[in-house]
Amino acid sequence: LAVVRRVIAGAPxxxxxxxxxxxxxxxxxxxxxxxxGYNRIARWLFSENVRDHQCGLKAFSRTxxxxx
Numbered sequence: 001l002a003v004v005r006r007v008i009a010g011a012p013x014x015x016x017x018x019x020x021x022x023x024x025x026x027x028x029x030x031x032x033x034x035x036x037g038y039n040r041i042a043r044w045l046f047s048e049n050v051r052d053h054q055c056g057l058k059a060f061s062r063t064x065x066x067x068x
Contacts, residue, residue: 003015003016003057003058003059004059006059007059007060007061010061011061012060012061012063012064013058013059013060013061013064014058014059014060015050015052015055015057015058015059016052016055016057016058017051017052017055018035018052018055019051019052035054038054039051039052039054
């Protein structure tokens with residue numbers, strides 16, 4: 001719901017992340033380490049500061065969707 005509120009408030013694109021403070025995620029340690037490694041490599045390759053490249057939670061404003 002917080003993601004949708006941000007779009008309503010005017011953000012064109014909002015993505016969720018498992019790594020925000022207060023997030024509760026239950027995954028095995030190996031899975032967590034693989035995910036962290038993958039995200040670090042992706043940040044290095046694409047020069048982006050995205051912390052969670054595989055997060056499926058995304059919200060878009062109508063304007064952003066029309067531009068895509």
